[in-house]
Amino acid sequence: MSNGSNPYRSDRGNKDRSITNPHGVGEIPLRDSGKTSRVEGENPFLIGEKMTGGYAKNAPDILHECTIAVNPGEIAVIVGPNGAGKSTAMKAVFGMLDLREGRVLLDGEDISALSPQDRVAKGMGFVPQTNNIFTSLTVEENLEMGAFIRRDDISDTMAQVYDLFPILKEKRNQAAGELSGGQRQQVAVGRSLMTRPKVLMLDEPTAGVSPIVMDELFDRIIEVARTGLPVLMVEQNARQALGIADRGFVLVQGRNGHTGTGKELLADPEVRASFLGG
Amino acid sequence: MITVDDVHKHFGGFHAVDGATLEIVEGSITGLIGPNGAGKTTLFNVIAGVLEPTSGRVTMSGEDITGLPPHTLFHKGLLRTFQIAHEFRSMTCRENLMMVPGDQSGERLWNTWFGRRRIAEEERALRAKADEVLEFLTIEHLADQRADEVSGGQKKLLELGRTMMVGAKIVFLDEVGAGVNRTLLNTIGDAIIRLNKERNYTFVVIEHDMDFIDKLCDPVICMAEGKVLAQGSLAEIKANEQVIEAYLGTGLKNKAKAGVEA
Amino acid sequence: EEIKIGVLLGFTGPIESTVAHMGPAAHLAIKEVSDSGLLLDGSTVVGVNGDTTCIDSAAATAAAERLITSDGVKGIVGGDCSGVTGAVLNNVALPNGVVMISPSATSPALSHRNNEDNGLFFRTAPSDARQGVVMAEILMEEGIDEVAVTYTNNDYGKGLADSFQAAFEEIGGAVTMTAAHEDGKADYSAEVGALASAGGQRLVVAGYVDQGGAGIVRAALDTGAFDTFHFPDGMMSDALVENFGSEINGSTGQHPSPTAELVERFKEVAAASGGDWEPTTPFTPESYDAAALILLAMQAAGTSDPNVYKDHIMDVANAPGEPIQAGELAKALEILADGGDVDYVGGTGVELIEPGEAAGLYRQVLIKDGENTTVQFR
Amino acid sequence: MDILNALIVLANFVLVPAITYGSQLALGALGVTMIYGILRFSNFAHGDSMAMGTMVAILLTWLFQSMGISAGPLPTALLALPFAIAATIVFLLVTDRLVYRFYRRQKAKPIIFVMASLGVMFVYNGLVRFVLGPDDHRFTDGERFIISVRDFKALTGMSEGLAIRTTQGLTVITAVIVVAALFWFLGRTRTGKSMRAYSDNEDLALLSGINPERVVMYTWMIVAGLITIAGVLYGLDKSFKPFTYFQLLLPIFASAIVGGLGSPLGAIAGGFIIAFSEVTITYAWKRVLTYALPDDLAPSGLVQLLSTDYKFAVSFMILVIVLLFRPTGIFRGKSV
Amino acid sequence: MSETMKNTLLFAAVAGLIILTGFMQSWNSALFIINMGLISAIMALGVNLQWGFAGLFNVGVMGFVALGGLAVVLVSMPPVGDAWAAGGAQVLIGLVLGGATIAGGVVIYQKMAPGRARTLAMIATLGVGFFVYRFVFDAGVEAIEAVNPAGTGYLGGLGLPVLLAWPVGGLLAAGAAWFIGKTALGLRSDYLAIATLGIAEIVIAVLKNEDWLSRGVKNVAGLPRPVPNEIDLQQDPGFVARAEGLGIDPVIASSLYVKLGYAFLFLVVLVIVLWLAQRALHSPWGRMMRAIRDNEIAAEAMGKDVTARHLQVFILGSAICGMAGAMMTTLDGQLTPSSYQPLRFTFLVWVMVIVGGSGNNLGSVLGGFLIWFLWVQVEPIGHWLMSVMTYSLAEDNALRLHLLESAAHMRLLTMGLILLLVLRFSPRGLIPEK
Ligand SMILES: Nc1ncnc2c1ncn2[C@@H]1O[C@H](COP(=O)(O)OP(=O)(O)OP(=O)(O)O)[C@@H](O)[C@H]1O
């Protein structure tokens, strides 16, 4: 995925949009899936175990035996300095990285060889940090697309999402691109809920949103988690995030630095000093 | 230093900035807050010449700068960063910084052919300067890494670093803090204060992190729906009913709040 | 000895569809001679293709360079489009002293090159200057004194249109409008619209039947802009009546050819060869004749050296001597070998005039009941 | 003064041809715009793909004709069309499989796709000539006219006539149907929406469980349909010649861009703008004015703004002017 | 394998191909490929400057090349006295009137207040001006074109040395580029492509139809050459003696001599252009251009005048293409407007740049040579391939005949395959940008 080492992705100056259309070009690699297998024993619902790997085949490793996990009903939060590998770890769990070592288990099944696409089919929902809505589609169409893999009647789920985010119901026929930042985040989360995922992964859902929206979002996330859906998220807004977290992972240079419940980490003076800004 | 006089910016029928009037005092660090979609970035873009206002006037030190292109404003000492990092992706981090200073003699074609000596000297100085900035931002190890291969937060640092390469008069920072680790953000805050004190830079800071605003900014301007909602010290703003309703909110309603306080 | 003859035509590019028939015609003459085994004490002849692309002088020059300096051809049938022909002649044929006989470069502009070509350049197609005059006369005699003209926008079309207009106006005719059309373009409504507006008793189409010319005629017929036309050589072929049949009844035309028998005869020769090319495509018999002339001249000179046989081309092409029809090359070779004299007639009734181009005997045609019928020869 | 005849002349020489040509361009431009919007590159192989599709249709038409199958008053080629579309789909999908898919998996930049399409263009170019040769082919049969000039005159007693060819009528009707179907498909169906979603944001589409390969496949299928229809209609109306199809690329692109690349509506508008500008700007108004104006005002000259030599140049001028005032095309294409 | 090593090998390989041509075919062929390769390399350098350095998509290369060709006629052909006398002045006055009309329109647009009055005034000025212009101009043109249409019928040139036409060709192209750049670049670079495409078509339309200028489609042949004439050499006893002394046939020697002369001239130009381009690339200017290419908005915010830089690089690149065009017309010895086709002069040059490696000057040079070599040689290679493939089939097998007949179309097919292969295995070109 690295632009430097993949020659096909070298960024030639193709600014001329009468020739190419860079709008909405994807990053997620397309590949064929391998086999999955059942794993015996007690394991968390979703776990990325001892993951080691980097962005390209012979690029340096970014993650080093990094483990992150979440269980139903829990909120797990990943924090750490910039460049620690938080986003990378999320991507690794979602199969957007070739892991050299380690594995990813979902509900007792080893899914390390699955393509991101098939992980979606397995019930993993992911909200990327940016570009997380279809700007040219209406809010309702966005939600419909969220439920794309479902063949059953989606009107109930849609109603639930509208209950959760009433503002979306008002704006259902508006192009999502016309919404404000916070509203977009709500669409994004709502979209991922439409999938009826088994687990929800959020990458910095609150970056750049105003305090009031942030509170709102955190509230919703807690509500969602209460319904039994495990939530795994990356947050820079660490203090608030750890405040609601059942599990916290502090990553440092691609390694697990500290792990514990949200409260434990908040209480740890070292963590406070070096990652939470005192 | 900068006055914004009844500026409007419409996108089609949508009024992103709807009659904003404000003044930025020389030597201050002004905070600009407001809900998402309030028009803060748009206002920045109008001031910095990226967007032409639908109507209204912007002046800088008494001079009308409405509609001047960004590169002219740069040479007048007006710099800005971007909310979404705009790194030069195929260049190394160091090059990202070295390209910033204007008036490099090596940027004239003629000199590239017949003025090699002078260019070499200038380059040495630029390089030293760039390394200094990288070190300050704690990313000196990334000097030779391509800019599109660093993490989101690191890109933001680079963004800030560029404004440190030249002597500016006024710097507009658009959410430098979003996605930056809090500990590092503190360091950045210190740097901003230092630049403000030592070099007398004027700053305008858009930020959603109230702690950060608290630490740096006085006065604070709050925008909503394209208009200036309130203006004053942070304490005043925080007490303003309208601001609370539109922007700050009253905190988390349930468990989260409890968690924070614990 | 194995003698090589270059066939330098635009096998790819804008006139590729015409060349698809010209090439085989040239090869037919070459094969005929080679198979006879009579040329220069049993020499064999092979034709080597070179692609001019019709438009890219550099590619054409490179191809010619390869034919002459690498394959060592002793003569070239070609080129096709006047532009590349001029470039090849100047840059390659002339410096290396190789004979070129072009079957299709009819532009009057090439004529003046004959003065400085060391006698190396000939063409089996008459210069357009002559055709313009013939055309003007035919129309006038038909009682037509006001026409609109459209020409294919190249030196052939332009040259023909110019010379026609001059000749026509001289004898009292009027041209209501002259509009160029580009070959190979998507749509000709604009041209037809403008021509229709200008009006005229007849539309003169100085184009190619397998190119834009057909498109123009089609559109003009369908919109009722014109219902009779006048067709110069580029348009005159079986494809024309095949395409338009009786729709163009009453139209006239002319093409370089002395007698109807020649046309028929060439068709037979082509059919006998078993090729699937169309012998009535414009410039196809000319291509056959060009190749034949080169080979006959060699025989007459007793050598394949271009600098020698170039002086015999006029001799074999013109009277006196035994007339040689298409398909009779073996007979001609024999006569020449015996020291006799031939007057090559070939597919187009070749008659070369100074400086080395076809005299331009024209067959005047009237389209009647969807057939093209001969009115007379000029 | 005779307004009616003036109008007939105008319709016969300007409106009908321009509408037909416009529909042909619009269909071509729709394909270009679909590829641009969903696969994100300008497909330089478009003209030659059209030739490819038409070639198949021609071969099948010949087959049908030799078997004695015909469509009555309509061209036999219409019967061949569905099969030709199927074959073209296969062609395009194979090409995609051999060429583009690799780059898609590599997440290659759009410009690489553009260059690859240039390569594909060359290859198709050669292939078509390999199979069918460079010759001109007419493959239309059936009734030639819906109404011919003679019939029209007889019918109305006017001094000017109006002709509408069967192929012209077909072209316009088919274009309308195809466009309507396409809009319905994109706006209303699940697959259509997923294609729009993919065009909007690839990654997110994938995260929503939309299979990118399927979207790509559908796109090629629709494009195959569009180009084959456009190519066959064009070939029926004019004639088939590989080189001309290559040359069609330019006006088709111009149409797509004027209309706003990525916008289907724009592609249609663009097609008509280019067609009308080619025909009208260089039109000699003499005949129309002679009818329309009182006798003593009748023009003696041709009243032609520019000679037809410049018709292509003029349409480009118009294009540039449109872009000056509407930089993203008339219907605001995908460029932001 | 180090980079230099790899590049050297690549260049050596192309050189090897050309030398092989020399042995297998003839040295004349090889030299001709070199000459056109040099010109192609220069064109590719020009396009690379625009695309590789600045990300400007110029699909109007053909137009600039053609302008270069026009320059050769205008500079080097002798003036046609009769034509000048017949209508020279009138045409010039006509052009001035035309220019004045446009200027008048612009002035009215700028000076008058917006509104109906302005629109009317503008339309009136343009309309009246247009008809006056056409009246004066058309009469002049007619007079000029009537002067011996088959031979001249145009104004001719200035009768200056032909080498002077090369820089003039560059200037003409630069002028056109300035005009396009001012319209298209100022607004947004997005639609540069279509503007260049359009202008190229317009340039060609003018060349084809304005007979008074350069004889239109009737071509101008017999352009002066900067090197001696082969025939003259063959008739020069001194030369013949020297050639025979070397043991070479004088005819061959003369054409080799002439080609070497051209090669030398072209090489000098290429080396100068390459040197200038390399220097510019590896300098703060090059860095600035890369920054602009990467992110225009950020570059603008960092004080770089993006539009001005784009204009600069666009003009430079176009000027280089124009110069190459003039060189090519000089080599051809004639100006043939109908030969300018986008496939050959725009797409092919693009293939050179992409295959060579965009953003890298050496890559462009390599691409220029390699692609030109292939463009010329795929034809015989195609024939050869076809005859090998069909070797086992019977003489008169229909398939065999068909394949052999279609061999000419191998040219495009092969070009396509090569492009696809290079893109596949070396997507950034043979010598990628560092
Ligand atoms: N596309 C990429 N190619 C190569 N290396 C990358 C790429 N993206 C990130 N990296 C490197 O991986 C490391 C971890 O990056 P990552 O984005 O995971 O950090 P992060 O913890 O999410 O930081 P932040 O909080 O700033 O977003 C960084 O050192 C970065 O340089």
Ligand SMILES: Nc1ncnc2c1ncn2[C@@H]1O[C@H](COP(=O)(O)OP(=O)(O)OP(=O)(O)O)[C@@H](O)[C@H]1O
């Ligand atoms: N180019 C554009 N076209 C149309 N609408 C736009 C455009 N740019 C911004 N907007 C709209 O203008 C409004 C103001 O946007 P702006 O980016 O200024 O908000 P902001 O105050 O910076 O918000 P945030 O805190 O989320 O960054 C938003 O609703 C946005 O959707």
Ligand SMILES: [Mg+2]
């Ligand atoms: Mg991150």
Ligand SMILES: [Mg+2]
């Ligand atoms: Mg903002």
